[in-house]
Amino acid sequence: MANYAIRVYRNRDYNAVRMLFAEGMMEHFPATCAYLLKLPRIQFVLFISFITLILISRSYLLSLVSLAIAFTAGRRLLLSEFHQYVDECQREDLLDIEESYMASNNSCFWVAESNGRVVGMVGVQSAQRSSEVMELRRLSVAKDWRHNGIARTLCLKVIDFASQRGYKVVKLETSMIQIAAHKLYETLGFLKTDTRIFPSLLGRFANFYVMTYEYMIKD
Template sequence: MASYRIRQYREQDYDAVRSLFARGILEHAPAGYRRFLRSARAQLGLLILFIGARAAAGCWLLGLGAVAVALVAFWVQIRSFSTTYVQQALSTDLLDISGSYLRAPDSCFWVAEAKGTVVGMVAVTTPEDPAQRGAALELKRMSVSKDYRGQGISKALCGEVLRFARARGFRAVVLSTSMVQVAAQQLYEGQGFKKVGVTSPSLFAAIVCFQVYHYRYDLPGSAAAPPH
């Protein structure tokens, strides 16, 4: 028997949901930083910086110091990138969760509850891409508490979204996830989602080799979506 249950969001879940979302996003910042440091672009840039600083100052210690300063600066920027994303979400759709997802058409928000505590969440809504509207819904804000991963909660939450979209006659579910969220990619691909695109959300993201992966799940046997 499952040690958790999936239910629709309630107003008393507000603080727990916002906190869960923020923790889930911020925990990926170190992975993004490590991935950046492993990239050929970053390593070449740091090497050029070291050589240039050493040549200019005539001291290899100053060259190392310049590299150290650059490493700190990039970490601060990557952390700030994640923090800004969290703040944007908390000040938009997650500021009024009921209004954004429970009172809006073709939208919903679920939480996973275990021992009286919210340990997971997911939402579904109209896609941001106008070209997808009317035919697909978008899975958003998927997050599961670190202590409750590996118990099938993410799969169950994803299933709620797929059933919701199918019941309303939509042909597909789309979503976006970052390149550092490897477990999320494995979950979605295991559920049958196909990667359909890759983008960088900003110039800084492109500089640090950060990409967003776009996925699509075509619902089998779905009729054309009704007018909305």
């Protein structure tokens, strides 16, 4: 069994936590690319573009090269969206983790540590406009430390924290491509309660959605 310990966040973990979050988010980039390429509307646009290029240039080679250039440009645009999202998160709650999670009795942040290395993390905050709901945030586990029960243990830590403070619900959001995360949450007893399109031009075009899961804490 893997040797790790769950403990409360310390200031010395700052850089490791931010890096772990960024690495975890960027891992979803290939799966997002694959999802987009499978969309009928994307395939239709590529097909029409290819036919149009052939009619204009009358060259299969030039058309293929032009399509490859367009594909590369699209990939870079998507990659830029990922980097922008990571940057936004690191300018929000992850900019000052101590203030965001450790300054209140109704919020906290934990890390999983092994041999001095941060290999997992999760945060929890009281939801805005609700005294009964807590939000599970920033759950991430290093790629080489997955399948050791760390994510499950961190989720249970959040549920126990919320329960001890009298909260009724633990809520979280996750994207449609995070299949392994969906299975974990459902195994723990979370129920999917909402689905919404990601609020960006690409999100609306690709029908890329974000799901809300909720765990009802038993009295």
